[in-house]
Amino acid sequence: MYLVLGRHPQADGRLQLFDVDDxxxxxxxxxxDPAELPAVTALRAPAAARWVWANTAEWYPMLLRAGIRIDRCIDLRLTHAILRRSELSARSKLATADDGRWDMPVVVEEADQKLSLFDADRSADELTSDDVLxxxxxxxxxxxxxxxxxRLKLLLAAESAGALIAVEMKHDGLPFNADVHHKQLTLALGPRPQFGGRPEKLEHLARQIRALLDAPRLNPDSAIELLRALKRAGLDVSTTRQWELERLEHPVTTPLLEYKKLSRLLTANGWAWMDAWIRDGRFHPDYVPGGVVTGRWATRGGGALQLPKQIRSAVVADQGWKLVVADAAQLEPRVLSAMSHDAAMASASLGKDLYQGLVDNGVxxxxxxxxxxxxGALYGSTTGESAQLMPxxxxxxxxxIGMVETAAQTGERGGIVSTWLGRSSPPPGSGWNQVQQKASDPDAxxxxxxxxxxxxxxxxxxTRNFIVQGSAAEWALCWMANLRQRLASLPTADLAAPWNxxxxxLVFFMHDEVMVHTPEDLAEDVHTAVLAAARDAGRLMFGTFPIDFALQVAVVDNYAQAK
Incomplete structure (x- = not known):
């Protein structure tokens, strides 16, 4: 049973909902009308029905704001992108058609929360329910x-489940104590400047840098100005990146590296970041499922996929709640061993640290x-110590190793590779082909x-890394989707709040790490659910192959305690 949702063909602001059988x-x-959708959903949508719409980020938020969560959906934009490119469906009518409206990128802007609760988010192309069907x-x-x-059905189901999870995590938010973070910023940077400008510790470091480089007007935030000043001081540098600055033997190195570190904190997670992203004790990032060609997620802002260690102690569970943080250890090598059915490599990881397993086996x-x-095997290192260890x-x-080597050779020839479930890499661009053709010319x-x-x-x-990183992303989606189902089956606690x-x-996801916000009394149940979901994800993708997806799980009061 499907519930197909889109705009009414008369484009008069109404919606149209189709009940569709298998x-x-x-x-x-x-x-x-859009305002009627939550009520219709609550009253007549069968629990087993799967919602079908163009874009989960467009439609699901207004249901969540009305307190309605759905079990399953098909996000047609996400699934369309996979099917258009996948080698498994390359001969289909969908894959061979000319580019159309479903191939156009659409930026979804959520309705202003201050407006009517049921203001529908609007997409650029106004797809009707007939288009969706x-x-x-x-x-x-x-x-x-x-x-x-x-395989394709599993991939598309996991991708759509991820879309639901992304919207739910944005809606619920990550618990965040702004007072704790303000204290951290003040300790690291000095008091917040009242009228803009640099905090006092950054300004003090800037003065040191100017004096040591004899550049009184230098703006150390400008890479161009800084590079010029370093060269005028006689330093042999070609960039201002950390690894190159670290090798310099000059008094400016220490204050300059400290300045760059604190400047990153101020820019990425400073007071302006808090003003923009923290509301009512919650961090509400905007996740983009499938935002990377491998299937990994991206974000539209807020930096959720790279929360630095300096701010993790501000991620604090609510009173009477806990955070359950789970990290899949050495995920990509484990996925590679399962994809390739390399029993020896899988055995090295069973019940232990994979890297230590390689040592114990004498590799x-x-x-x-x-x-x-x-x-080196996953990313193709061809020089240095890593290359020497490859044999x-x-x-x-x-x-x-043969699987990633074959993927690399395919890529070098301009070929396409695919993940375990069938997401395929993009072909090389016209510029790549022109260079290769020119090299094959007799006059080259x-x-x-x-x-x-x-x-x-x-x-x-x-391409070497694509097959592994993309397959690991698929495992992570299956893990989260299974965990979401398990969490929904747990009892509720007498701790209901406006956001749950x-x-x-689930409140946080970062490639191979998830975080669950849970009533303290249910923390042990969540711990068990996290482990069980990981086992189920492994079996769902790789069947009975004996691969162990080891998790590091911590039940904590704040995120910093998990590391």
């Missing part, structure tokens, strides 16, 4: 005719070398050939 036949059609049928056809419908001599070698990995784990010179080889190796590194119903709920 054969994609319309059973009923309902016209309604037609796209659903095309996608259904593409899946059924694909080379592997089971390398230290844990540090194990980590370095594995990162040991190849001998010990030929299936796993050594410079052309070097440029082509370098470009090919770079694409090989991309007293039930444990």
């Amino acid at each position: 054969s994609l036949t319309v059973l009923a059609s309902t016209e309604l 037609q796209e659903l049928r095309l996608q259904h056809e593409a899946i059924e005719e694909s080379l592997d419908p089971r 390398v001599d230290t844990r540090a070398h194990a980590k370095l070698a594995m990162l 040991r990995l190849q001998r010990a784990y030929p299936a796993a 010179g050594p410079a052309d050939e070097r440029r082509a080889r370098s470009q090919a190796r770079e694409r090989g590194r991309f 119903s007293g039930r444990p709920h």
